[in-house]
Amino acid sequence: MQNGHLQMKNIILTISIASLTACGTSIKLAIPEKFKQQATMQHVNGARGNKMSTGDFSTSKIKRGIHISYPVWSWGGRGFLLENLLLNQIGIQKNETVTKEKTKFRYTLSSGKNNAEVYADEKEITKKLEYELINSNSVFNSFEQLQQYKYIFSALINISNQQQRGHWELMMTNIYDRNAENDKNPFTFVKRGDNGLATNGQDTIFIKPLSIKQTALSNGKTGTLPFKLLSGYELSTGDGVIAIIDLIDRNIWFYNELEASEKLTVSAIATAIFARRVHDEKW
Numbered sequence: 001m002q003n004g005h006l007q008m009k010n011i012i013l014t015i016s017i018a019s020l021t022a023c024g025t026s027i028k029l030a031i032p033e034k035f036k037q038q039a040t041m042q043h044v045n046g047a048r049g050n051k052m053s054t055g056d057f058s059t060s061k062i063k064r065g066i067h068i069s070y071p072v073w074s075w076g077g078r079g080f081l082l083e084n085l086l087l088n089q090i091g092i093q094k095n096e097t098v099t100k101e102k103t104k105f106r107y108t109l110s111s112g113k114n115n116a117e118v119y120a121d122e123k124e125i126t127k128k129l130e131y132e133l134i135n136s137n138s139v140f141n142s143f144e145q146l147q148q149y150k151y152i153f154s155a156l157i158n159i160s161n162q163q164q165r166g167h168w169e170l171m172m173t174n175i176y177d178r179n180a181e182n183d184k185n186p187f188t189f190v191k192r193g194d195n196g197l198a199t200n201g202q203d204t205i206f207i208k209p210l211s212i213k214q215t216a217l218s219n220g221k222t223g224t225l226p227f228k229l230l231s232g233y234e235l236s237t238g239d240g241v242i243a244i245i246d247l248i249d250r251n252i253w254f255y256n257e258l259e260a261s262e263k264l265t266v267s268a269i270a271t272a273i274f275a276r277r278v279h280d281e282k283w
Contacts, residue, residue, distance in 0.1 A: 029212060029231040029246045031253060039244070039253045047250035047274040054252060057267045060108040067103035067277055088134065095130040096147075103277050109268050113161065114260065116268040120155035120170075122278040126190070149176040149190050151279060157198070157268045161261055168265060170272065172196030172207060174279075192230040194279065198269055205242070205269065208234045230281055233273065235266060245270045248283045 031039075042055040050062045084094050101124045109116040127148040133141040155170040174194035193209030211228040235243040243266045244253040252270045254263055 027212065027229070027231075027248060029210060029244075029248050031244060031246070032241075035241055035244065035253070035255075038257075039255050041251050041253050044250045044252060044271070044274060048280065052271050052274060054267065054271075056111045057109055057264070057271075058111075059271055060110070062105050062107040062275055064277070065104040067101075069099065069101040072098040072100055087131075091134045091136075093132045093134050095132070097128050097130060099126045100124070101278050105275055105277075107271075107275070109264070109271055111260075111264060111267075114264050115160045116264055117158040117160075118155055118268055118272050119158075120153070120272050120275065122276060123150075123152045124278050125150045145178075145186055146176070146188050146190065147178050149174070151175070151194060153194065153196070153276065153279065155272050157265065157272075159261070159264065159268075161264065166200055168198050168200045168268070170196065170198040170269060172273075192279075192281065198265070204237065205265070206236050207269070208236070210234055210244070231283075235269065242266065243270070245273060247274075247281050250274070250283070 044052055044054045046052040050064070052059045052062075087094050102122060104119075104121045106117070106119045109118060125148070126146070129145045129147055131143045131145070151174040153170075153172040157168040157170060159166050159168065172194045173196060174191065176188070176190065178188065193211060195209065196207040198205045198207065209230055210232040212231045213225050213228045230247065232247045233245040234241055235245070240255075242255045242258060242262070245251075246253065252267065254266060258266065
């Protein structure tokens with residue numbers, strides 16, 4: 001079944017990016033100049049693959065569990081059935097769809113005698129209402145309305161180095177509920193940015209999504225995209241920003257004052273984000 005609104009959004013977005021590219025633009029995440037002067041950039045080789053390396057760090061081969069996506073049967077209850085009987089009289093069929101997707105992976109990140117074992121899990125649930133015109137062959141004969149969306153990414157990071165042993169817990173979420181938020185906009189779509197944090201029980205690293213809407217053209221002018229694009233993540237503590245993950249160019253910007261153990265933790269978080277499959281921006 002086609003989703004008129006979301007399909008049109010994807011078409012416009014694809015055409016816009018293609019047009020900007022044809023005009024000689026390069027879509028990039030803008031790193032704040034003040035932070036850039038106090039940070040070092042390291043490219044992540046093999047990002048989004050099954051083995052990565054950056055600077056002094058490298059991962060083992062990423063072992064992945066089964067990646068499954070499947071629909072869940074839902075009939076909506078007696079009230080849903082009665083409503084459909086009325087809608088059918090005017091040529092409309094209403095359906096409720098629930099889709100679940102999940103996977104997991106694990107790997108070891110190493111730098112000399114310093115290691116971080118990462119065990120990660122991704123889960124996504126999407127619930128929609130579909131309205132379809134009966135006996136219509138039009139391309140736009142149906143419409144989907146998002147009702148609920150839940151994405152949860154969790155990871156256990158076991159740190160082992162010459163100074164200490166311990167573990168960090170990483171959690172990133174993106175949750176939407178139309179009824180709970182009393183959202184009246186029929187065209188609401190899933191916002192790709194997920195927020196989160198990582199903690200070892202004493203220290204906490206906050207993770208904030210970064211998006212771009214404007215990009216520089218080769219002629220010096222600024223091009224504007226019709227939608228914001230998730231382009232990276234900012235990692236910070238109570239003392240300020242400690243790292244920026246650039247999803248587009250697949251780089252990690254490390255604050256220069258980070259200790260070796262802190263850099264190991266940041267690298268583990270960053271590579272875990274790059275290794276995701278359910279939430280994959282496909283840059």
